[in-house]
Amino acid sequence: MALDPKPRSTPSPVILVVEPYGGSIRHQNPNLPMVFWDDAALTRGDGIFETILIRDGKACNLQRHSERFKASAALLGLPEPILEGWHKATEMAIEEWYAHPSAGDASCTWTLSRGRASTGLASGWLTVTAVSAEKLAQRENGVSVMTSSRGYSVDTDLPGIAKATRGEVSKVSRTPAPWLTVGAKTLAYAANMAALRYATANGFDDVIFTEDDRVLEGATSTVVSFKGDKIRTPAPGGDILPGTTQAALFDYATEHGWRCKEKDLTMDHLFGADSVWLVSSVRIAARVTRLDGYKLPKPDNEKQIRDLITKALG
Amino acid sequence: MALDPKPRSTPSPVILVVEPYGGSIRHQNPNLPMVFWDDAALTRGDGIFETILIRDGKACNLQRHSERFKASAALLGLPEPILEGWHKATEMAIEEWYAHPSAGDASCTWTLSRGRASTGLASGWLTVTAVSAEKLAQRENGVSVMTSSRGYSVDTDLPGIAKATRGEVSKVSRTPAPWLTVGAKTLAYAANMAALRYATANGFDDVIFTEDDRVLEGATSTVVSFKGDKIRTPAPGGDILPGTTQAALFDYATEHGWRCKEKDLTMDHLFGADSVWLVSSVRIAARVTRLDGYKLPKPDNEKQIRDLITKALG
Structure with missing residues (x-):
């Protein structure tokens, strides 16, 4: 009896918490909560983002996204993004994304928030998700x-x-x-x-x-x-x-x-x-x-x- | 030797997750993350809020806040808030707040978000925190x-x-x-x-x-x-x-x-x-x-x- 091919599933989102001051980059389980109740991104929409296309194993147009991310941070008086950290996190996430056999084009979002009111420290994270069927169409x-x-x-x-x-x-x-x-x-x-x-x-x-x-x-x-x-x-x-x-x-x-x-x-x-x-x-x-x-x-x-x-x- | 009075500490924030469709009201530990990576409040600032004064054990001006909350939800096409649920959660949070011996005026915020992209369900929560010394001054x-x-x-x-x-x-x-x-x-x-x-x-x-x-x-x-x-x-x-x-x-x-x-x-x-x-x-x-x-x-x-x-x- 011939075996049916295994159905192609979609890769799970890859979520990395990126410490904005140059600390650790760590995995976040997408099925667990990530952000605290007093994060300014949540309470005030007070943060910035960039959405970057991931294609054929690389981040497209990375230089321009990086520059705009930096400019947005400066305009909002957020700490200057340490781009090396964001680039490293992006590479890590891409590697993980393509470990899945059916990984195709993906959307990578960088978010930098003013952070928690109770700590006064900025927070940051990166997500990689599949490009929606609607966008592809x-x-x-x-x-x-x-x-x-x-x-x-x-x-x-x-x-x-x-x-x-x-x-x-x-x-x-x-x-x-x-x-x-x-x-x-x-x-x-x-x-x-x-x-x-x-x-x-x-x-x-x-x-x-x-x-x-x-x-x-x-x-x-x-x-x-x-x-x-x-x-x-x-x-x-x-x-x-x-x-x-x-x-x-x-x-x-x-x-x-x-x-x-x-x-x-x-x-x-x-x-x-x-x-x-x-x-x-x-x-x-x-x-x-x-x-x-x-x-x-x-x-x-x-x-x-x-x-x-x-x-x-x- | 006379005992010094115990120093007055500030009560911890009270956080309640309020299911917007009339489900459960449950405690959220303020020291643990609460919101998922794909919640629209976080990714787009796509949600509404009201901030209500808690004074002498009661929520002030509750009727007007409730009406504006409902109007804001309608304007954004969010599910109509079930006000009984929000009022009940507010009462629960007030009771818990005043259980602390040094509880004074507090600020109660209701938030209703369009919710997680991956579930399509709205999310909601309520926080009660002390009024800041700056506001009091x-x-x-x-x-x-x-x-x-x-x-x-x-x-x-x-x-x-x-x-x-x-x-x-x-x-x-x-x-x-x-x-x-x-x-x-x-x-x-x-x-x-x-x-x-x-x-x-x-x-x-x-x-x-x-x-x-x-x-x-x-x-x-x-x-x-x-x-x-x-x-x-x-x-x-x-x-x-x-x-x-x-x-x-x-x-x-x-x-x-x-x-x-x-x-x-x-x-x-x-x-x-x-x-x-x-x-x-x-x-x-x-x-x-x-x-x-x-x-x-x-x-x-x-x-x-x-x-x-x-x-x-x-």
């Missing part, structure tokens, strides 16, 4: 997107905000002003999640935030348009979080003869482009197939663009 | 306050926002729109905390957010002014979270002959008032002694006002 099939006002406008004319929100923290006053958290990738993502739930409840897959006619960003992604050999994205900074995937794409594409520019984009620009994409670390690139219900044409070079963005991640 | 001595732009403006002319952000959730569309989280008391308080850190680093105790000349709210409190028998507060709703302490004060003071009004306030109004206060659940009322460095005069009726606000909490 959206890479292939694209997404239907609605646009929405964000519900608030960031005062982008405040002093120093342009530089600070691009992560060039050394160029602004050393004391981060209250409003500067808008440039950091903080845990305060409830509004973005609410926007995504609203979109899903109304038959869409994703959201692009707009301010009047100005295109801002996706709920968890950067908007990029292609037309001929031109690639455009809304200028990051101010009310638009600088995207690590977009930055990698622009550097790589420029080297390969594309003409890339960061500039204000209008809705008309999106409707007039050859193709519109939402780029982000783990989903990588999802083509916008419908925008507010209007079908966007499928471009001839869809595969070429997908390859370009994937290669840009190194 | 600020009740007595007042606070030196700086004003600051919030860094963003809420689009208050969005449809339904006025009603929704006042908690009258039944009057707006049943599906919460993305932007409606601005009216809920969510865990996304990192920006408020950053503003407070900035204030402290610059020699102030607290922050009042303003938009140009318009007074909005404190970082964790409501602004109230007194002049003669008139009490004023910036009209809540839109970009100003409705305050439970302010609401209790206005109801009680109106019954006792004060003339209370919610209306837009300017900075000039604050400088022209007899006294300006920051009111909130646990600190109750802290008089603003300095505003942007200018000394505000001490009113003749400071004690009377403090008594009024305290009595309003029932």
Whole structure:
């Protein structure tokens, strides 16, 4: 009697507690509680994160993620991340992840929290989980997107905000002003999640935030348009979080003869482009197939663009 | 030889896990981790909270806190809180708190999170901790306050926002729109905390957010002014979270002959008032002694006002 092949299971999440001051890196059982009742990440959303794609045994676009993590920490007045520790933890987690026979692409999240009120010490951890089937499907099939006002406008004319929100923290006053958290990738993502739930409840897959006619960003992604050999994205900074995937794409594409520019984009620009994409670390690139219900044409070079963005991640 | 009295220790925090669907209420050891790595409160600040003053063995202003908790949950699309369960847990925690011989005023926080990504079930817990010495001192001595732009403006002319952000959730569309989280008391308080850190680093105790000349709210409190028998507060709703302490004060003071009004306030109004206060659940009322460095005069009726606000909490 032939034996059935063993069913492919999904690897368990890999969770590592990373001491932010350079201490130990240790395993956390995903089935046991990890965080204390008075951790600021929990009580105030007071922490930062980065989500990094793990592919073919390596962390993609690691340098840009590391820089933004450091910039976010500085903007929130968190202790400067010891990147060697985070990189070492990431390597450990990757090794463990790929020990599972059916391990594929994974999503690695670094979190740095202001930590427990009762100790005054920052806390940190790293998780590696499988890329969801939904994200994998959206890479292939694209997404239907609605646009929405964000519900608030960031005062982008405040002093120093342009530089600070691009992560060039050394160029602004050393004391981060209250409003500067808008440039950091903080845990305060409830509004973005609410926007995504609203979109899903109304038959869409994703959201692009707009301010009047100005295109801002996706709920968890950067908007990029292609037309001929031109690639455009809304200028990051101010009310638009600088995207690590977009930055990698622009550097790589420029080297390969594309003409890339960061500039204000209008809705008309999106409707007039050859193709519109939402780029982000783990989903990588999802083509916008419908925008507010209007079908966007499928471009001839869809595969070429997908390859370009994937290669840009190194 | 006379025995020295036993030194007064502080009671340990009381932590109860409250199952949001009406299941068990159980003790959590504050020295052990409580929350799982994939809880949305932790990963996205995706949850709501209320902070309630515990005084003389009872929870103050419980009705208004309960209503706002319910309204916040509805705005975020969280399961409707089973208030009987939260009230029962609060009673249990109060009883345990006062079992300690040196228990005084305490702060009780209810948290309801969207919960674990891996289970899809909401999670909830309650904590009771001592009121900090700093808050107790600020009740007595007042606070030196700086004003600051919030860094963003809420689009208050969005449809339904006025009603929704006042908690009258039944009057707006049943599906919460993305932007409606601005009216809920969510865990996304990192920006408020950053503003407070900035204030402290610059020699102030607290922050009042303003938009140009318009007074909005404190970082964790409501602004109230007194002049003669008139009490004023910036009209809540839109970009100003409705305050439970302010609401209790206005109801009680109106019954006792004060003339209370919610209306837009300017900075000039604050400088022209007899006294300006920051009111909130646990600190109750802290008089603003300095505003942007200018000394505000001490009113003749400071004690009377403090008594009024305290009595309003029932």
